[in-house]
Amino acid sequence: MLIGELAERAGTSARTLRYYEEHGLVEPRRDRNGYRRYDEGELRVVHEIRALLAAGFGIDDIRPFVACLRAGNATGHVCPDSVAVLRRKLAEVEEYLGRLTAVRDQLQGQLAQAIEERETRCLKIR
Amino acid sequence: MLIGELAERAGTSARTLRYYEEHGLVEPRRDRNGYRRYDEGELRVVHEIRALLAAGFGIDDIRPFVACLRAGNATGHVCPDSVAVLRRKLAEVEEYLGRLTAVRDQLQGQLAQAIEERETRCLKIR
């Protein structure tokens, strides 16, 4: 499989796949002419990468998951290194959730106050 | 008040205040020698800006709040434009909260699954 086909099947771009390779997440063989040659398994790897990125992981966080998949595991998150990253990320997400919830409450409060104030003014005008 | 004093009183840097000015949030007068001269009210404006930034607003979102404050209102979020931005931002935050909650649940699930799998293997080994 050449890079274009993998890109299309994975729902992404060739540039993106080269980027992953540049950062050590994928290592295709090379044809005589220098073309990258991927085997079928890489499709799963790329899907895993994309899912983790979408979940907010950084490239460096993802490396252990890929290694775990390559080691023959059914999923990338069962190895100790992956679990450590999972724990850390979960903590980060929960902290961010807390802050974001506080922000939401504050916004709701300001909005309610603004509306109330407007109605007060309307009553005065009448 | 010169830029250094305002920066210190607002708990930020001169560079930051110039950045705000560059983006139309503050417009100090100029002394004969070109120095920026701020009056007392700008301290509140800068505090408002910082609070909104900390809440996740972008520079462009903040402009109406500043205008609202300058128009003589007690707070920057009572004017129609500000309220519109508040509504939009609240919607954004809530959507992001939803996605982040989904991510958290997924992470918790994967973590639980990984731990369960490990324990299963330990039982087998024994």
Added chain:
DNA sequence: ACTTGCCTTGACGTCGGCGGTAAGGCCTAG
């Protein structure tokens, strides 16, 4: 031979809110 359509490397652009530094002007105290 020519066109089309893959592929390659390399390098710069993006977004946002500044930080940092250079090169220089202004003002005051010693």
Added chain:
DNA sequence: CTAGGCCTTACCGCCGACGTCAAGGCAAGT
């Protein structure tokens, strides 16, 4: 006169996951 402590404009750097050229090589159909 000079040192220092403000101020000015101007421009590069940062982070991360790519997008977007540019310039060229390779393979295959007509």
